[in-house]
Amino acid sequence: MHWILLRGLTREQGHWGDFPAQLRSAFPEHRFHTVDLPGTGTLFREDSPDTIPEIRRRVCEQVNHIPRPFSLLALSMGGMVALDWAQHAEPGELQHLVLVNTSSGFSPFWKRMRPLAWPRVTQLLARRELFHRERDILRLTSNREIPLSLCKAWYSIQRQRPVNYRTAFNQLRAAARFQPLPQRPMADALLLASKGDRIVHWHCSAELERRWCWTLRLHPDAGHDLPLDEPGWIIQQMEHWLPGQ
Incomplete structure (x- = not known):
């Protein structure tokens, strides 16, 4: 099974850290592909579109070489892209969400x-001072102690592949305006949310559960960047939810 991993606002594949390696270790029969949103990572020289559907179309262009069906694991704004993808997927294109x-x-x-x-x-x-900006983003999105080495790693990512202000603004605009279709795109999906998230309220995931009868699992105290704070917990929930695990 091939998985596409999508990050959130102004973040890129480098911000996953060792989470993809942990996934590969836990699910050796699966393949995990980290894909950048336009304007970030390997695509940092581009500007991001300002709608989720157009971001989704640009992401889909990057994965044409990967065999179908895909499964999607997506964080924050990446989850909006994944949800829009699920609602516009061809039959048999997507397997798990x-x-x-x-x-x-x-x-x-x-x-x-x-x-x-x-x-x-x-x-x-x-903010223009990159090191302190990346450190403070970590402090906002994580509820765990932030080692200096991680701050330096994120600073290095931004130095090498800087996200420009137009991309940041367009992504904010796209996220703010995103409205899914009313139809449920899949019989089930796994919704993971943190009660300690200081950016997005966990009720947003609960609303998808209520509306479409999807599976919701809540972490009691992790931050918005759940793959950073509690990667093992995510893997555990996936092991319980995926068929045959």
Whole structure:
């Protein structure tokens, strides 16, 4: 089985850290592909589109060489792209869907991004001093102690593959306007959310569970970057949910 991994706002495949390696170790019969959203990572010289459907179309162009069917594991805004993908997929194109701390237009805007997070996010994205910006992004998205080595790693990513302000603005605009179709795209999906998320309220995942009867699992205290804070917990939930595991 081939999995596509998608990150969130202004983040790229390098920000997964060793999470893909942990997935490969836990599921050796599966293949995991980290794919960048336009304007980030290997595509940092591009500008991001300002709608989720157009971002999704650009992501799909990158994976034409990967055999179908895909499964998707996506975090935050990447989850919006994955949900839009599931709703527009060809028959037999997608097999499994795992959404982590994501949101959609089904929830009110003050839950999609908590009021206290708005000024911090916009200030961080506009900040020019890269090391302190990346350190403070980690402090906002993680609820765990942040080692200096991780701050340096994220700083190095931004130095090598900087995300420009137009991409950051377009991604914010796309996320704010995203409205899924009303039809349930799959019989089941795995929704993983953190009660300790200080950016997106876990009720956004609960709303998808309520609306479509999908499977919801909640972590009690991890931050928004659940793959960073509790990668083993995510893998455990996937092992329980995936058939044949």
